[in-house]
Amino acid sequence: MRYGFGYFEEDKLGQVADIGLWRRIIAYSRPHWGKVSGAVILSMIVIGSSLALPYMIRLGIDHYVVNTALESSARINGLGWLASLFVAVVIAGFAANFYQVFILEWTGQTIMHQMRQQLFDHMLGLDLAFFNENPSGKLVTRLTNDIQNMHEMFTSVIVTLFNDFFQLAGIMAILFWMNWRLALILSFLLPVIIVGVSWFSRLARETFRDIRTRLARINAFLQESLSGIAVIQLFLREKDTHAKFVELSREYLDKNLFQIRIFGIFMPSMELFNALAVGCIIWYGGGEVIRKNLSLGELVAFISYIRLFFQPVRELSQKYSIVQSAMASAERIFQLLDMRSSLFSPEKNEKQADFRGEVVFQNVQFSYKEGQPVLHNLSFRIPPGGTLAIVGATGSGKSTIVNLLERFYDPASGAIRIDGRDIRSCNINQLRRQIGLVMQDIFIVPGSIRDNILLDLVMDDTRLHNIIEQAQLSGMIGRLPDGLKTMIGEGNMDLSAGQKQLLAFARVLARNPRILILDEATSSVDSETEMLIDRAIETTLANRTSIVIAHRLSTIKRADHILVMEQGAIAEEGSHDELMARGGIYRRLQDLQVNGQERNEGE
Numbered sequence: 169m170r171y172g173f174g175y176f177e178e179d180k181l182g183q184v185a186d187i188g189l190w191r192r193i194i195a196y197s198r199p200h201w202g203k204v205s206g207a208v209i210l211s212m213i214v215i216g217s218s219l220a221l222p223y224m225i226r227l228g229i230d231h232y233v234v235n236t237a238l239e240s241s242a243r244i245n246g247l248g249w250l251a252s253l254f255v256a257v258v259i260a261g262f263a264a265n266f267y268q269v270f271i272l273e274w275t276g277q278t279i280m281h282q283m284r285q286q287l288f289d290h291m292l293g294l295d296l297a298f299f300n301e302n303p304s305g306k307l308v309t310r311l312t313n314d315i316q317n318m319h320e321m322f323t324s325v326i327v328t329l330f331n332d333f334f335q336l337a338g339i340m341a342i343l344f345w346m347n348w349r350l351a352l353i354l355s356f357l358l359p360v361i362i363v364g365v366s367w368f369s370r371l372a373r374e375t376f377r378d379i380r381t382r383l384a385r386i387n388a389f390l391q392e393s394l395s396g397i398a399v400i401q402l403f404l405r406e407k408d409t410h411a412k413f414v415e416l417s418r419e420y421l422d423k424n425l426f427q428i429r430i431f432g433i434f435m436p437s438m439e440l441f442n443a444l445a446v447g448c449i450i451w452y453g454g455g456e457v458i459r460k461n462l463s464l465g466e467l468v469a470f471i472s473y474i475r476l477f478f479q480p481v482r483e484l485s486q487k488y489s490i491v492q493s494a495m496a497s498a499e500r501i502f503q504l505l506d507m508r509s510s511l512f513s514p515e516k517n518e519k520q521a522d523f524r525g526e527v528v529f530q531n532v533q534f535s536y537k538e539g540q541p542v543l544h545n546l547s548f549r550i551p552p553g554g555t556l557a558i559v560g561a562t563g564s565g566k567s568t569i570v571n572l573l574e575r576f577y578d579p580a581s582g583a584i585r586i587d588g589r590d591i592r593s594c595n596i597n598q599l600r601r602q603i604g605l606v607m608q609d610i611f612i613v614p615g616s617i618r619d620n621i622l623l624d625l626v627m628d629d630t631r632l633h634n635i636i637e638q639a640q641l642s643g644m645i646g647r648l649p650d651g652l653k654t655m656i657g658e659g660n661m662d663l664s665a666g667q668k669q670l671l672a673f674a675r676v677l678a679r680n681p682r683i684l685i686l687d688e689a690t691s692s693v694d695s696e697t698e699m700l701i702d703r704a705i706e707t708t709l710a711n712r713t714s715i716v717i718a719h720r721l722s723t724i725k726r727a728d729h730i731l732v733m734e735q736g737a738i739a740e741e742g743s744h745d746e747l748m749a750r751g752g753i754y755r756r757l758q759d760l761q762v763n764g765q766e767r768n769e770g771e
């Protein structure tokens with residue numbers, strides 16, 4: 169496989185300790201380092217305030233509540249001051265927390281915005297071979313889910329992880345400083361907690377991954393079904409499709425319920441540990457108070473610190489999974505960003521002259537998939553201004569010739585030259601600007617008819633009307649109440665196949681390219697539209713080098729030279745009269761067509 173991208177599944181977990189990956193992730197936050205360090209400082213204030221509160225309670229109890237050495241009024245007064253300070257510290261912590269969250273969210277969103285843009289911009293430049301190998305559903309996931317995962321990591325993990333560690337370390341330090349024996353008891357509980365937490369986080373991680381794969385499956389299935397809805401309805405597949413969806417949705421539901429159960433067990437069991445720790449402290453610590461080794465204030469503070477201790481423990485276990493899935497997302501995103509188009513395109517050359525329009529294919533070989541050649545040693549030449557018609561059975565490689573000339577792909581060997589210059593040495597955009605293409609299926613952008621003809625061109629009305637006239641569109645547009653302003657595409661009026669063809673001719677005429685490729689649609693149109701298309705073809709082909717992949721005799725006859733393709737090679741070539749005289753494949757094809765027409769007319 170050329171890209172090695174397909175093996176990436178949604179269920180892959182990232183390496184948390186991948187230094188190279190971290191470096192790239194951090195590079196994105198570098199422009200915001202001022203804000204990030206601000207957030208770190210704010211987080212110090214948040215931690216400081218939350219650690220100060222139990223200590224203030226201790227001071228209040230020991231110095232004022234139980235301190236009989238002081239006068240009552242002084243004790244009450246002191247408590248008043250301490251309570252005010254307490255409130256002030258809470259408010260400071262709250263404010264710091266608010267700004268910290270705000271800064272982090274802002275930074276995270278900004279970074280994601282930038283990444284999303286970079287990723288999309290990058291994807292727009294990749295070649296068609298890449299898109300053939302990567303279904304669009306997967307790429308949409310890259311731009312949505314994966315970016316979202318990274319966002320979560322930036323905001324809820326990077327700095328808060330730091331918070332959690334500092335809070336844990338701070339609490340341990342204070343506890344040992346206040347009473348090391350009591351702190352030691354707590355330390356015995358620690359291994360049990362660590363084992364419990366790591367068991368839980370592994371289970372949670374696996375479930376989380378299962379949920380994600382199930383969701384990805386649902387998304388892929390939905391996309392398939394919705395884009396193929398006409399086929400589903402036409403072949404009465406609604407019941408089966410629904411049953412399949414129910415199955416997928418049921419799996420997703422089951423996994424989600426499982427996750428809820430795990431969390432349902434984990435959260436209360438953390439509470440249980442917490443209560444156990446508090447129980448130990450009351451039993452042993454209470455004794456210490458009675459033995460006068462510990463003050464009452466210290467005991468109360470201890471209990472508060474234990475409460476604080478369990479909060480980061482709970483969060484750490486969840487954050488580890490966030491980091492893991494974010495690392496996997498980061499890996500996928502960077503892999504996509506590192507993907508280079510296999511088509512080399514030289515820098516834009518300002519001085520590139522307009523083509524005269526000589527097109528040469530020289531021993532061109534090509535395959536979409538290795539081992540399945542589509543074009544074999546194909547050679548032909550079209551002089552400037554000449555018209556070449558290509559005919560042949562379906563799948564014989566006609567559209568492939570177009571794809572190569574437009575440089576959607578490069579040939580495996582051989583060369584394609586325009587005016588003697590290998591097209592691989594031309595800037596792709598400059599090349600495509602000079603090669604107009606009317607494709608088999610015409611893409612309509614949601615917008616007015618005018619927008620659809622001009623796309624991004626600017627043009628005065630007289631020229632535009634001229635072009636509409638030449639493309640034989642004036643009759644149709646004249647019949648519409650809103651004329652050129654009529655909205656078409658997505659949810660608006662739909663054009664018929666014939667009208668779309670005419671619109672495509674108008675598009676090409678507006679661009680006036682030196683070289684024109686016409687991949688004629690096989691669908692038959694009524695005889696009036698047929699006549700309009702015929703005239704549009706005539707005006708569009710005039711004065712340019714043209715390649716027409718033709719099905720209708722009238723178009724074929726107009727060509728100077730005809731190639732008859734068979735399984736990726738030229739079977740016959742010559743003018744219409746020469747080929748008819750030869751009595752080969754071409755003759756047979758034409759006879760069939762003429763017979764078919766006569767039969768149709770006879771009916």
Ligand SMILES: Nc1ncnc2c1ncn2[C@@H]1O[C@H](COP(=O)(O)OP(=O)(O)OP(=O)(O)O)[C@@H](O)[C@H]1O
Pocket residue numbers: 300536537542560561562563564565566567568569
């Ligand atoms: N994107 C692709 N990936 C793999 N194989 C492809 C791709 N596009 C076309 N092919 C294969 O290449 C061969 C030639 O296809 P091509 O589209 O050039 O035929 P065609 O002559 O234009 O047929 P039609 O008259 O039906 O338009 C076919 O066998 C087709 O299956």
Ligand SMILES: [Mg+2]
Pocket residue numbers: 566567568608687
């Ligand atoms: Mg084709």
